[in-house]
Amino acid sequence: MKKLKVISCLLALCLTAGISSCGASNNSKSEGETVPVKLAVWASGAADNFNKAADEFNSRQDKIKFSVEMQSGDYGQFLGAKTAANDLPDMFFLSPYSQVQQFAKNGKILDLSDRDFVDKLYDNAKPSGEYEGKMYAYPMCQEMLGIFYNKNMFKDAQITEIPKTVTEFKEVCEKLKAKGYTPLAATYKDSWTINHAFSCLQGAVLQDNMDTWIEEMNSGNGSFDVENSDLVFNFMDIMKEYSGENYMDADSTSGFNALATGEAAMLFSGEFSLLNLASIDPDLPIGLFAVPVTDNPEDAKLDVDVGICVAVNKDGKHIDQTLEVLDYMSDNTDTNGWMANTADDMGSATPCMEYKGNFSADYLEDYQKYLDENNVRPWVYQQLASGANNIIADTVQGYFANSKDKETVLTELDSKYKDLVK
Amino acid sequence: MSELLYKKNRSFYFLLIIPALFLYIFSLIIPLVFGTIPSSFYDWNLIEGSKNFIGIENYIKLFSDKDFIHSLIFTMILAFFTIVGTNLLAFFTAYFLSEKLFGKSLSRAMFFIPNIISGIMVSFVWVFIFTGAIPSLGKSLGIDSLANISWFGTPQMATISIIIVSIWQGTGFLMMLYITGFQTIPTDVLEAGMLDGCTGIKKIIKIQIPLLMPTITINLFVSIAGAFKAFDIPLALTAGGPSKSTQTIALNTYNDAFISFNTGYASAKSVILFLIVAIITIIQLRITRKQEVEA
Numbered sequence: 248m249k250k251l252k253v254i255s256c257l258l259a260l261c262l263t264a265g266i267s268s269c270g271a272s273n274n275s276k277s278e279g280e281t282v283p284v285k286l287a288v289w290a291s292g293a294a295d296n297f298n299k300a301a302d303e304f305n306s307r308q309d310k311i312k313f314s315v316e317m318q319s320g321d322y323g324q325f326l327g328a329k330t331a332a333n334d335l336p337d338m339f340f341l342s343p344y345s346q347v348q349q350f351a352k353n354g355k356i357l358d359l360s361d362r363d364f365v366d367k368l369y370d371n372a373k374p375s376g377e378y379e380g381k382m383y384a385y386p387m388c389q390e391m392l393g394i395f396y397n398k399n400m401f402k403d404a405q406i407t408e409i410p411k412t413v414t415e416f417k418e419v420c421e422k423l424k425a426k427g428y429t430p431l432a433a434t435y436k437d438s439w440t441i442n443h444a445f446s447c448l449q450g451a452v453l454q455d456n457m458d459t460w461i462e463e464m465n466s467g468n469g470s471f472d473v474e475n476s477d478l479v480f481n482f483m484d485i486m487k488e489y490s491g492e493n494y495m496d497a498d499s500t501s502g503f504n505a506l507a508t509g510e511a512a513m514l515f516s517g518e519f520s521l522l523n524l525a526s527i528d529p530d531l532p533i534g535l536f537a538v539p540v541t542d543n544p545e546d547a548k549l550d551v552d553v554g555i556c557v558a559v560n561k562d563g564k565h566i567d568q569t570l571e572v573l574d575y576m577s578d579n580t581d582t583n584g585w586m587a588n589t590a591d592d593m594g595s596a597t598p599c600m601e602y603k604g605n606f607s608a609d610y611l612e613d614y615q616k617y618l619d620e621n622n623v624r625p626w627v628y629q630q631l632a633s634g635a636n637n638i639i640a641d642t643v644q645g646y647f648a649n650s651k652d653k654e655t656v657l658t659e660l661d662s663k664y665k666d667l668v669k
Numbered sequence: 670m671s672e673l674l675y676k677k678n679r680s681f682y683f684l685l686i687i688p689a690l691f692l693y694i695f696s697l698i699i700p701l702v703f704g705t706i707p708s709s710f711y712d713w714n715l716i717e718g719s720k721n722f723i724g725i726e727n728y729i730k731l732f733s734d735k736d737f738i739h740s741l742i743f744t745m746i747l748a749f750f751t752i753v754g755t756n757l758l759a760f761f762t763a764y765f766l767s768e769k770l771f772g773k774s775l776s777r778a779m780f781f782i783p784n785i786i787s788g789i790m791v792s793f794v795w796v797f798i799f800t801g802a803i804p805s806l807g808k809s810l811g812i813d814s815l816a817n818i819s820w821f822g823t824p825q826m827a828t829i830s831i832i833i834v835s836i837w838q839g840t841g842f843l844m845m846l847y848i849t850g851f852q853t854i855p856t857d858v859l860e861a862g863m864l865d866g867c868t869g870i871k872k873i874i875k876i877q878i879p880l881l882m883p884t885i886t887i888n889l890f891v892s893i894a895g896a897f898k899a900f901d902i903p904l905a906l907t908a909g910g911p912s913k914s915t916q917t918i919a920l921n922t923y924n925d926a927f928i929s930f931n932t933g934y935a936s937a938k939s940v941i942l943f944l945i946v947a948i949i950t951i952i953q954l955r956i957t958r959k960q961e962v963e964a
Contacts, residue, residue: 324927327715353717436821438910495822495911496800634929645912650824 281312282568286557287329287339288315289322292522293589293596300588304575311568313575330355337563338573341384343375343553345633351378356558357566358383364577364600371625372599375553384556385577388589388596390517391535391614392447392550392626398532398609400428400512409536411544413482420489423512431486432511433494434502435647438640444486444515445643446628446636447550448479451540453627461630467668471660475541480653482540483646486515495648507531517554521610522594529593535610537617549617552626554596631664638663701943705936713933715926720933727937736913737938740921747831747903747917748896754836755843755892756885762840763847764873777848784841788901795834796906824914827907831915834902839895843888850884851877879962886957890950897946918942 288297297315304313316336318325329335335355341347350356359365360382365373368386376384396409401419404426410416420430434440452475453460463469487494491511500523505511507524509531514520515538524531537549557576559569576585579602590597591604597614617623628636642659645651651659675682709727713720731737766777783791799820807816820830854877862868862876878885900919903909909916909924916924922942926935 321927323930327927327930330718331715349716436907436910438908438912492817493800493804493819493822496819498796501800637924637928641910641913643912644910645914648823648911648914650912650914 281310282565283312283314284338284565284569284572285336286313286315286572287325287336288317289340290317290319292519292594296589296592296595300576300585303583303588304572304585311565311571313572333562335560335562337565337569338557338559340387341556341558342629342633343384343386343556344629345631345635347376347384347556347558348378349633350558351381351383355561356383357561357563359385359559359573362570362577363574367577367579367600369599371551371623372553375629376556384558385573386553386599387555387557387576388553389551389599390519390554390596391617392443392515392517392552393535393537394513394515395506395520395610396513396534396536397506397509397511398534400426400509401534404428404512409534410539411536411547412539412542413478413485414542416539417485420485424489429491429505429511430489430513431491432502432505432514433490433497434499434514434516435490435495435644436498438644439636440499440502440516441643441647442628442636442640443517443626444483445479445639446626447515447538448482448540449473450550450624450627451538451546451548452476452478454546454624457624457627461627464631464664465668467665470657471664472657476653476657478540480646482538483643487647506533518594518596518610518614520594525593533608533610535613537622548622548624549614550626551614551618551623552629553599632668634667635664638667705939705943708933709937709940711933711936713931713936715930715932717930723933727934728941730934731937731941736916737918737921739913740916740918743828743915744897744899744917744919746828747835747899748893750832751835751839751896751899752889752892754832755839756888758836758840759843759847759888763844763851764877766844767848767851777845780844781841783838786838788838789905791838792834792902792905795830795837799830821907821911824911827911827915831899831903831906834906835896835899838902839892843892846884846888846891847881850881854880879960882957882961886954886961889953889957893950893953894946897942897949918945 286297286301288294294315294317297317301313301315305311322340326335326339330353341350341356347356358381359376362382362385364385365382369389372386372389373382376382376386400423404419404422406419406422408415410419423430449471450457452473456473460469460473490497497505499516499520502511502514503516503520503523504527506514506520507527509528521533524533535549537547539547541547557573559566559573563569575581577600578584579586579598579600581587586598586602587604589595590602591606593606593608595606597611628639638660642651642656642663645659646653646656710722710724711720712723712726762780766773766780770776803818803820804816807813807818819826821827858876858880859872862872867875898919899917900923903915903917903920907915909920918938919942922935922938925931925938
C-alpha cells in the first residue's frame with residue numbers, strides 16, 4: 248500500500264513536470280563560426296519566397312546564417328512582447344510611417360541613413376521610413392491599391408474603356424450585371440479590407456489637401472468629415488449594390504478567389520490578392536485601374552504606398568552581419584538575389600527602387616503607366632496615428648453591414664480618433 | 670465509509686495535489702496578484718515602454734467606454750443563450766444516450782467529438798457551412814429564403830451564428846458529465862419510483878433532476894466560466910464584427926492589450942472580467958449546492 252502511495256505521488260509529480268516543460272524552448276547552440284541573423288516577418292503568402300531568398304543568401308557564403316521567421320500568430324502581439332522583454336530579433340518588419348516613427352522615437356532601431364539603399368529609393372517611398380529627417384528603416388516594397396479587373400469579362404460585356412469617373416464606373420457595373428456577372432468581389436467580412444478601401448476613397452476626395460488634412464488630424468483638430476465626404480459614401484453605396492448577395496459573408500480569401508475563378512469581374516484590393524490567382528489561374532488576363540471616386544478623370548490616381556519597412560534592432564548582437572543582410576535585401580542589381588526571389592512574380596509587391604524583373608503581367612504594365620505618369624498618391628491611413636487602421640476598419644464596417652449611417656460613422660470615427668491621438 | 674477513508678488518507682490526498690497546486694499558484698495566482706492587478710493602476714503602453722501610476726483612472730474610464738460596455742452586454746447575451754442551450758441539449762442527449770440504445774457508444778463519441786476539436790477549427794468548418802453549404806443546399810432545393818440568409822451580415826445574425834456554434838461545441842463535454850451523473854443514480858431508487866407509478870417526465874423531474882444536482886452544479890459552473898471567457902469562436906467566426914458588434918469582453922480586452930498595447934487599461938478590464946465571473950459563479954454554486962440531495 249505504502250509503495251503504491253509513493254508511486255502515485257511520483258506520478259503526480261511527473262505529470263506536473265511534463266506539463267510545465269511543454270512551454271520550454273530548446274535552445275540549441277553550436278552554430279560553429281556562422282553568425283545567425285534573424286528577420287521576423289508577419290504572416291503572408293509571400294513567406295515561401297522570403298525563405299527562398301534567404302537560402303540564396305546562405306548558399307553564397309558561410310559566415311552568416313540568414314533566416315526568416317514568420318510569426319504565425321498576431322504580429323503586433325509578437326512585437327509588443329519582444330519590445331517589452333527587450334528581446335527584438337536582429338531585423339523585423341514594421342508598418343511604414345507611424346510604427347517606424349514610434350520605434351525610432353523609443354530608440355529601438357538603428358539609424359540607416361548612411362546605407363547605400365537610401366539614394367536608390369524612389370522619392371515617394373522615402374518618408375515611410377524616416378523620422379526627424381533620418382532614415383530609420385528600409386522601405387522594402389510598395390503596394391498598389393486599386394481595382395483589378397478581368398479583361399475577358401470586360402470584353403464580353405463590351406466595355407472597351409476603363410472607367411475614369413464614378414459615373415462611368417457605375418455604368419460599367421451595370422453592363423457587367425446585365426451580362427449576368429457579379430461586378431465586384433466582396434471581401435467585407437474582413438474589416439481590414441474596408442480600411443484599405445476607405446483610405447483610398449478618403450485620399451481621392453482629399454486630393455492635394457491630403458498633407459494638410461493629415462497634419463490637422465494628427466494634431467487632434469481635424470475631422471473625417473471633409474468637403475466631399477458624400478462622394479466617399481456614394482462609392483461605398485456602389486460597392487454594396489454591386490457586390491452580390493450576402494456580401495458581408497465573404498472574407499478576403501473568398502473575395503480574392505472570386506476574381507481568380509471568374510465569379511466576379513472586379514476586385515477592389517491590392518496586388519497581394521493576386522497570389523490566389525497565381526495558384527488558381529495564372530493566365531487569366533487581369534488589368535488594374537485607379538478607383539474613380541469623383542467625376543473628374545484627373546482625380547483617378549492609383550493608390551501606391553510602401554507596404555513593408557524593415558528595421559534593424561539597435562541592440563542586436565550582430566549588427567555588422569545584419570547590415571550585410573540588409574545590403575543583400577536592398578541590392579537592385581542582383582539578378583538572382585532578394586528582389587528576384589521576392590518581387591518578381593504574380594502578386595508580389597514591387598521594390599521601392601528601379602528594378603528590372605523578368606515577370607510581366609497586364610496589371611503590372613498598368614501599374615507602371617501610373618508610376619511613369621506620376622499619377623499616384625499615398626495611402627491616407629498609414630500616415631495617421633498607429634491604430635487608426637483598426638478604428639477605420641471596425642467603424643466603417645458598420646456602414647457596410649447597414650448598422651450605421653453616414654453621420655454615425657463620421658462622428659464615431661472622429662471621437663475614436665481623437666481618443667487615439669490624445 | 671468515504672468519510673472514514675478521507676480522514677485516514679487526508680495527508681496523502683493533500684500530497685497528491687501539491688505538484689499541481691504549485692503550478693497553479695505559480696502560473697495563475699502569482700501573475701494575477703503581482704502582475705495583472707497592480708498593472709491595472711498604471712497607464713502602461715507596452716511598445717512605448719511608458720509606465721505611469723494613475724490610480725483608479727483606468728477603472729473610471731471603463732464605465733464611459735462604449736465599446737467595453739457593449740462587449741459586456743454582448744457577452745451576457747451570449748452567455749445566457751449558450752449556458753441554457755448547452756445545458757438543455759446536453760441533458761436531453763445524455764438522457765437518451767443513457768437508455769438502452771443501439772449504437773450508444775458511437776453516438777456518444779459523435780456528440781463528444783466537437784469538444785476535442787479546437788474552437789478555431791470548429792469555426793472554420795462552420796464558416797464553410799454557413800457561407801457555402803447552407804446557401805448551396807438552399808439553391809438546390811429551390812428555397813431562396815434559406816440560400817439568401819446572410820449569416821454574418823448583421824449584428825443580430827452574427828450573434829445567432831456564434832450562439833449556434835458555441836452550443837454545438839460545448840454540448841459534448843457537458844453531455845458526458847450528465848451521462849456520468851445518470852449512471853450514479855442508484856437503480857433501486859428508480860425501480861422503487863417506477864413501482865409507485867413515477868415514470869416519464871415525472872421520473873425526470875421528481876427523481877433524476879434532484880439526484881443530478883451535483884452534476885448540474887458542476888456543469889453550470891463549467892459553462893458559466895466558459896461562456897464569459899468566450900474568445901476563440903467569436904474571433905474565428907466574426908473577429909468581433911461586423912463593426913465590433915460581436916466582440917466579447919475577452920476579445921475586447923485582447924484587442925486593447927495586443928493590438929493597441931494599452932496594457933494597463935487591458936489589465937483593468939481583465940480584473941473586472943475576473944470579478945464578474947467570480948461573483949456569478951459563487952452565487953451559482955451557493956444556489957445549486959443548496960438543492961443537492963443524497964440518494
